[in-house]
Amino acid sequence: MEFILVILAVILAVFLGWLVKSSFNAQPWVAEAVDETANQAPMNANARVVALATLLAVMTSFFALIMSAYGLRMDYGDWVPLNEPQLLWLNTGMLFLASFVLQWTRNGVVSGRVSRLKPGLMMTGLLTFAFLAGQFAAWRMLSASGQYISSNPANAFFYLMTVVHALHILGGMYVWARATLRVLKGAHPDSVRESVVLCTVYWHFLLIVWLVMFGMLLST
């Protein structure tokens, strides 16, 4: 459980740091008008950014717990390490490229180079679909070689981790699809700007989660 404890310690330390900053030396019993820009929204973020940051904290806890369980379970005698399909390297590349292209798109939208928007979003979707299709192909390859989910706890964790990660990607694809449809229908770039920015953060997050999980799978 060390993994989840370290992750939680980091999350709580960030939270506590912000809280100390907001409350240190405060004298709440003094009545006075307060400059409305003081001590309010953290980091001047907007509500959707704060909601996404909170969601990512929840997801971090979720994935860290699965990985902690992985670490605890692999010490038991029935654990037979799985030979991960080489295809996963290609999938990793696809997800990395998707994240990269989305960052390129986001930079374009933020700096006014809106011509990047349509091709960037389309390419991101294509690469992400390629990642998901690759993951699906990896599951098929494993089951074709007799490596089913219930064959061994290592297999069970592999399927569980990759499936929940893919489901989170699909959740992100919902927001990506809405933004892309609006762009295709000719919506003004400003109207999808926030969605693109938030999607970029989400994609990067899921790339990092995948890299940590993949590293864990490969090294054990």
Add this chain to the structure above:
Amino acid sequence: MAYVSIADRDHEIEHHDPQTFITKYVWSQDHKVIAVQYSITAIFVGVVALILSAMMRLQLGFPDTFSFINPENYYQFVTMHGMIMVIYLLTALFLGGFGNYLIPLMCGSRDMVFPYMNMLSYWVYLLSVIILLTSFFVQGGSTGAGWTLYPPQAIMPGTPGIDMGIVLMLLSLAVFIVAFTMGGLNYVTTVLQARCEGMTLMRMPLSVWGIFMATVLGLLAFPALLVSAIMMLLDKTIMTSFFIPAISSMGTDPGHTGGSPILFQHLFWFFGHPEVYIVALPAFGIVSDLLSTHARKNIFGYRMMVWAIVIIGGLSFVVWAHHMYVSGMNPYFGFFFATTTLIIAVPTALKVYNWVLTLWQGNIHLRVPMLFAIGFVFTFIHGGLTGLFLGNVTIDLPLSDTYFVVAHFHMVMGVSPILVVFGAIYHWFPKITGKMYNETLGKWHFWMTFLGTYSIYLPMHYLGFLGVPRRYFAMGNTEFMPESAQTLNSSITLSALFVAATQILFFVNVIWSLKSGKKADPNPWGATTLEWQTPDTPPKHGNWGHDLPVVYRWAYDYSVPGYPDDFIPQNVPPQEAPAGREHGTEPD
């Protein structure tokens, strides 16, 4: 500023402004309606759990008397009672109910930041409740694995409800967590982003602090329950071996290869212990506000109270294994978890001292909410002190799995938060409904509940010292248990039935008051917090009329010297009332 405009954007308000009966009362996006929906559903399912506990007590008090209670359904009653009370009643009511009602009103917002997601949160919660209740009616009935759902027994033959019962329970929990996450994102974001002008973090009422921190805990801890539910569902349905060891069941080999039941326990209690504080922290916050308001005194040590809430929340993540002393662990781990458990008592005790010091020399009005709040201080001290016993490994080992444990956790996270729930409902009833409740009925309700619960749980500690084990359907002829233990059990059952029946007074009071209660003043208690300053009672959609309030002071300006009234609302500017206290001097 973005944080104001988000709560106040015209198109947001128009977007979910209710137009029809359906959008106003059914598919409502108004936080107040959603709060009432959450509360009614939670209380309904809580009554189901109360009836289940009465059935259990009938068996324990008068064994071999009731033919409709057999060992199988006894365990189903125990399991469903526990799970419903902890998750579907208390968590949902404190966060979905009070959180929804109080956060926007106390922070001076028009609504939650994401009203549509807030609405979805309720309907997904309702779905989880329906799935849970459906499990009573499937083949084999609901699960009887105990609320902790420990494997391997939770899914192995011999335990009731191993067909669809356990599957529906796990599914329902997963759905509940989705609902909670949608609600939780709203509560956190609204507190951080939609406070009105002048409402700094350190001016927020402690109710909001408690609900906010409990939500943070829930968001970080519920994933542990989700992970364990998913893994157990896979163990049950497709024969993986996350938790189920290589085992022979009824002479057959089910095919599991060597999973770890202890892994489940770690995951479960990683959620389970913060869950205690998910229930307790909102209660801490609300009771602080009730005591301060009805004692006409500022809360003692506001900053300490805030920090105690935060520190308790943080520490609650490093004490989980004190639930597992008897599962077997390295003695150094036992020492570590006993130490952290005792450390968490420090900020908790600090809160108790501050509540008592808030009452000290206060102008105490023993109205119904105040009675419940003071009752909470009593029951919480009792439950907390027995927690110190159980937190120590050497004392826990002989007391583990006895009725001492049952008495402890019912006092600390059953009776105590429920007293706060009642106190809070009576306190905010005039604002929510626009009607006053019946004071006499309320006082009868309090005294019968308070004294009744003591007559249930004090003797139960004694049963625990005798070594009477919990979870047993029947005690049989066990030599170490004197006959008087059974007599005591019968008396506990009579008290439990009495307390359960007493709750009818509450429902009669609510229904009678809704129909015939006196019209409530906008601020009948002379409270300072913003929800009592709304232009309408009950508050209309959007809460504040045209302009959002502006806050100039904290929520505890009671009995300020030099001011004619004994309270100054948060939105009264310094020019119109004393500027609180002088800079740098903390009030008593």
